Amino acid sequence: MSEPVNLLDFDVNGLIAWFAERGEKPFRARQVMRWLHREGCDDFERMTDVAKSLRAKLAAEACIRAPEAIRDSVSSDGTRKWLLDVGGANAVEAVFIPETSRGTLCISSQAGCALDCAFCSTGKQGFNRNLSAGEIIGQLWLANRLLGATGKAGGKDEEGEPLNGRVISNVVMMGMGEPLANFDNVVTALSVMLDDHAYGLSRRRVTVSTSGIVPAMDRLREECPVALAVSLHAPDDALRDRLVPINRKYPLAELMAACRRYLERAPRDFITFEYVMLDGVNDSDAHARALVRLVRDVPCKFNLIPFNPFPNSEFRRSAPERIRRFAGILIDAGIVTTTRKTRGDDVDAACGQLAGQVQDKTRRTVRLAQSTEARS
Numbered sequence: 001m002s003e004p005v006n007l008l009d010f011d012v013n014g015l016i017a018w019f020a021e022r023g024e025k026p027f028r029a030r031q032v033m034r035w036l037h038r039e040g041c042d043d044f045e046r047m048t049d050v051a052k053s054l055r056a057k058l059a060a061e062a063c064i065r066a067p068e069a070i071r072d073s074v075s076s077d078g079t080r081k082w083l084l085d086v087g088g089a090n091a092v093e094a095v096f097i098p099e100t101s102r103g104t105l106c107i108s109s110q111a112g113c114a115l116d117c118a119f120c121s122t123g124k125q126g127f128n129r130n131l132s133a134g135e136i137i138g139q140l141w142l143a144n145r146l147l148g149a150t151g152k153a154g155g156k157d158e159e160g161e162p163l164n165g166r167v168i169s170n171v172v173m174m175g176m177g178e179p180l181a182n183f184d185n186v187v188t189a190l191s192v193m194l195d196d197h198a199y200g201l202s203r204r205r206v207t208v209s210t211s212g213i214v215p216a217m218d219r220l221r222e223e224c225p226v227a228l229a230v231s232l233h234a235p236d237d238a239l240r241d242r243l244v245p246i247n248r249k250y251p252l253a254e255l256m257a258a259c260r261r262y263l264e265r266a267p268r269d270f271i272t273f274e275y276v277m278l279d280g281v282n283d284s285d286a287h288a289r290a291l292v293r294l295v296r297d298v299p300c301k302f303n304l305i306p307f308n309p310f311p312n313s314e315f316r317r318s319a320p321e322r323i324r325r326f327a328g329i330l331i332d333a334g335i336v337t338t339t340r341k342t343r344g345d346d347v348d349a350a351c352g353q354l355a356g357q358v359q360d361k362t363r364r365t366v367r368l369a370q371s372t373e374a375r376s
């Protein structure tokens, strides 16, 4: 018998096409989409308004499978982190960060990453594989269930948009992996996030973070424009070549031009530049002034990320006073600049480093979890 199809791998058009091959109407696919994602349902028998014959067909040919949480930790500040088994002794992480008027889920797009940025522990440990669309959207599906957030209604967020009971109002793809290197699966998952039959998130509240794969930024602009964060980390090519090696392929002038093109279609009228603060490497006043010149023609905000150290990393975090002065130079030039709070430190969940420290420990944890299971 062939493997059951995972319905979490489909966006609404994919599900409509799969239903059509089985002689089922589009509205049936939409109905099932709502059960899957609005209700967080994983049991065809519970889909009570779906015809019995169709439920039986689905049970025979399909399944609803999200990554499994093998560890669930809550930080003292409410940040919650899940370690998710994606098979083959690989695990990725998803982190939920509750704030007063929004809840942000940070999710992963790949197990490992091939891009090898100098300060990133995921990069240091190499590429394992792309996550499927179902494994990507499955992180949101699972978090919603574990947060008890399915099937609710009501409430408004800080910008007056209806929350429709959403505990998770924002999704950022800042976990493990380079989302734009897993383009098709990421776009399918994004389309489910935005779909009114599923999560109905606003495009402005879904953020893809990229190290700057220029052609894929152009494709994203065409196929699924959402909010964009670009990992800049250096104001000139010589330094960026060293910190973010993909810069050798797509240098800063091309990256800045791609940012400008992206803004023509973006749901937000600025790009967020992420900038990791590395002591004595990219954090001087001169670097800040060079940044101001670099981004002169790109409407943007800056998010400074204090470096999160990991074992054997060659960098140190910039001192708080240095970060304040650096931010001051950007702010004086009229650029909105925030410094990322390190949250969830006690569970290693500081988002942005999410991957940091993970893979090695992850492998160990998976093995541990498996051996514990085997023993019990």
Ligand code: SAH
Residues within 6 Å of the ligand: 117, 119, 120, 121, 173, 174, 175, 176, 177, 178, 179, 209, 210, 211, 230, 231, 274, 275, 276, 305, 306, 307, 308, 309, 310, 351, 352, 353, 356
């Ligand atoms: N691959 C994508 C998204 C995942 S990383 C990207 O690079 O943008 C999310 C953010 O965390 C990126 O800005 C990344 O550069 C940053 N980051 C990676 N390792 C870090 C570390 N050790 N400390 C602080 N930020 C880190």
Ligand code: SF4
Residues within 6 Å of the ligand: 113, 114, 115, 116, 117, 120, 121, 122, 123, 124, 175, 176, 177, 178, 211, 231, 355
């Ligand atoms: Fe990959 Fe992003 Fe880490 Fe660079 S910073 S290695 S692109 S996950």
